[in-house]
Amino acid sequence: MIATESLSKRFPRVTALDRLSVxxxxxxxxxVGANGAGKSTLIKILLGLSPATEGRAEVLGLDVATEGAAIRERVGYMPEHDCLPPDVSATEFVVHMARMSGLPPTAARERTADTLRHVGLYEERYRPIGGYSTGMKQRVKLAQALVHDPQLVFLDEPTNGLDPVGRDEMLGLIRRIHTDFGISVLVTSHLLGELERTCDHVVVVDGGKLLRSSSTTDFTQTTTTLAVEVTDTDEHPDGTRAVRDALHARGVTVEDGSGLPGAGRILLLTARGEDTYDLVRDVIAGLGLGLVRMEQRRHHISEVFKDDEQRKEAVGHGD
Ligand SMILES: Nc1ncnc2c1ncn2[C@@H]1O[C@H](COP(=O)(O)OP(=O)(O)OP(=O)(O)O)[C@@H](O)[C@H]1O
Known part of the structure; x- marks a missing residue:
């Protein structure tokens, strides 16, 4: 879908992209990247809106330096900042954008109605945008990016300014852009956690450089930490404690999972192969308790990112 090769963008005072190949x-x-990492700059280069200083990039097999117009026909773009006219309705605006993309009038109206319904703005579609909430404005921006049925969309910080519920709804919509319509998505965020839930693949940039590019499952690979939860019985009214004491007695260090959901009932221990599983099972059976779950914890992207950051600091920044 997208390929860049040693792509750089230098402004007089700052290098926004630094030999990025992905x-x-x-x-x-x-x-993903902090504010100023170069995400918006990359998107503008990929759309053929801003020339790279060095290197090359292709989107859908088209060269960004020479085929920008063809790329913009096939790619939708939701910009980061508020860019909507306040005194027209969502329908008028999205129809206009559809017409700009080359759709004939009837098709533009039909596609607009479908797209606004898809983003959940159908009821309010004839009201002026100026009276919309931030969440509704983000949906209008999303609708105009989708209305010409692109193969790929670039969404620049679509959850910005949204409360947690609005954020979850937007992330759900983004996921469905791919599952329902087969449109591929490149979505930027400075929040790692939300991309973990939404994306198949994550690219991390920092200071214009590529820090990491891998599938979300690689990011969230399993750790060696086992999470164990057990039932209580009359004999052991605090089953969690009984298991912890029994494991301690066998020389196994166990932590409580404070900070995790279900804290107080979860025991965390380091798995040292199959033996650890057998030992835990034997201890629980010996106490006559029921095993609710025993599973390997997964990393969260933010933990991996922190590791990467620490490693980078250790080798020296600005190589
Ligand atoms: N037109 C420009 N002129 C000069 N510097 C620029 C220009 N556009 C971006 N920059 C600088 O390039 C760097 C990368 O900016 P960019 O907007 O791509 O970051 P970002 O990761 O999208 O962050 P944000 O989410 O804050 O927009 C920043 O230091 C920014 O100040």
């Missing part, structure tokens, strides 16, 4: 396939891809 390949992005179909699906939902997250582009």
């Amino acid at each position: 390949d992005v396939g179909p699906g939902v891809t997250g582009l």
Whole structure:
């Protein structure tokens, strides 16, 4: 879908992209980085709106330096900042954008109605945008990016300014852009956690450089920490404590999972192969307790990112 090769963008005072080489396939891809990492700059280059200083990039097999117009026909773009006219309705605005993309009038109206329904703005579609909430404005921006049925959309910080419920709804919509319509998505965020839930693949940039590019499952690979939860019985009214004491007696260090959901009932211990599983099972059976779950914890992207950051600091920043 997207391929860049040693792509750089230098402004007089700052290098926004620094020899970035990355390949992005179909699906939902997250582009993560702190503010100023170079995410918006990359999107503008990929749309052929801003020339790179060095290197090359292709979107859907088209060269960004020479085929920008063809790219913009096939790619939808939801910009980061508020860019909507306040005194027209969502329908008028999205129809206009559809017409600009080359759709004939009837098709533009039909596609607009379908797209606004899809983003959940159908009821309010004839009201002026100026009276919309932030969440509704984000949906209008999303609708105009989708209305010409692109193969790929670039969504720049679509959850910005949204409360947690609005954020979850937007993330659900983004996921469905791919599952319902087969449109691939490149979505930027400075929040790692939300991309973990939404994306198949994550690209992390920092200071214009590629920090990491891998599938979300690789990011959230299993750890060696086992999470164990047991039932209580009359004999052991605090089953969790009984298991912890029994494991301690056998020389196994156990932590309580404070900070995790269900804290107080979860025991965390380091798995040292199959023996650890057998030992835990034997201890629980010996106490006559029921095993609710025993599973390997998964990493969260933010933990991996922190590790990467620490490693980078250790080798020295600005190499
Ligand atoms: N037109 C410009 N002129 C000069 N510097 C620019 C320009 N556009 C971006 N920059 C700088 O390039 C760097 C990368 O900016 P960019 O907007 O791509 O970051 P970002 O990751 O999208 O962050 P944000 O989410 O804050 O927009 C920043 O230091 C920014 O100040």
